[in-house]
Amino acid sequence: MTVRSLLTDDLLARIHARAAGYDRDNAFFTEDLAELTEAGYLAALVPEEFGGAGLSLREVVREQQRLAAAAPATALGVNMHLVWTGVAKAMHERGLDFLDTVLTEAGAGEVFGFAISEAGNDLVLFGSRTEAAPQADGGYAFTGTKIFTSLSPAWTRLSVFGLDTVSEDAPKLVHAFIEREAPGYRILSDWDTLGMRATQSNTTVLEGVVAPAERIFRRLPPGPTADPLVFGIFANFELLLAAVYTGLGARALELGVAAAKRRTSMKNDGKPYSSDPDIRWKVAEAAIAQDSLAPQIESLARDVDDRVDHGAQWFPKLVGAKVRATETARFVVDQAIRVSGGSSYTAGAELSRLYRDVLAGMFHPSDDESAHSTVANAWLGPIA
The missing domain is CATH 2.40.110.10 (Butyryl-CoA Dehydrogenase, subunit A, domain 2)
Structure with a gap:
């Protein structure tokens, strides 16, 4: 399968260059949104017949990882619009037209x-x-x-x-x-x-x-329901969210590796920290954890695209992917900071910003408690 992309390296570099300023000033990513709109990214999931790019969810979770590596907050903000276009796309592909207006309006430039x-x-x-x-x-x-x-x-x-x-x-x-x-x-x-x-x-x-x-x-009706809207929201929200935190973790690992190669040890005759067994262990541990995320997210996104029926296991799979991505990202950022040393503790350090950004992952639904309840009910049944 040829994977299509709307995010060029130059665009991502410009977005990355603005991220620290937005964070420092507590400002909205206005310039990022304008450039992403111009690139057609807000219509990435909108089918071509509605005026969009017609990308699959599998392709967009990859794009969101790249965007989050450049600017996690921008990726998270854009996520909310992408969720609705993704839900509308999923309903349309399943023969349901009650959200086709979302596709028409998103294709015309409306922001959800x-x-x-x-x-x-x-x-x-x-x-x-x-x-x-x-x-x-x-x-x-x-x-x-x-x-x-x-x-x-x-x-x-x-x-x-x-x-x-x-x-x-x-x-x-x-x-x-x-x-x-x-x-x-x-x-x-x-x-x-x-x-x-x-x-x-x-x-x-x-x-x-x-x-x-x-x-x-x-x-x-209130309470759990098998309505396709609920599945559409859960599937797109959880997978796109998992993609954001996976991209954040990937960037943290990249920064940790660079720091290990850059820092030198007086205790070890000026050799780089990348030669230190303890540092190598931390980087390897982070890389092993990080490496498991993208394939799972992509696999589940492909199953949404292909309308695979996982039955009652769909929700455990989705909440599990979200919790694993957000918790793993926290671990990877922590390891990268340990490898990078005290310089990462300064307010202007990128790892310092990633450390603060990654904490938001625990507050998004499904939270840790809710996710574990969902998975336990799927495997053990409801509490008697």
């Missing part, structure tokens, strides 16, 4: 944001603290607070969902898109975090913002 997370909601997709109030014309008014809304300065379409408790068939979780021009919401300027600062994932306060009937794309 992802407003799912809520403080204290560990049900994630299976419950919501946000009120979805039905309107006479078939639309819904949403009232609630969404956190970690990446792409806050740039999205033009935002996915929201909330709980309808009053309709005849209630309760129902209502999924919809709102447009940036719609009244009834506020974006707070509260993204002042340890890492992944350029994502500008500000809190979004929904104050009765209305999604019209044509923007309501799914109503589902």
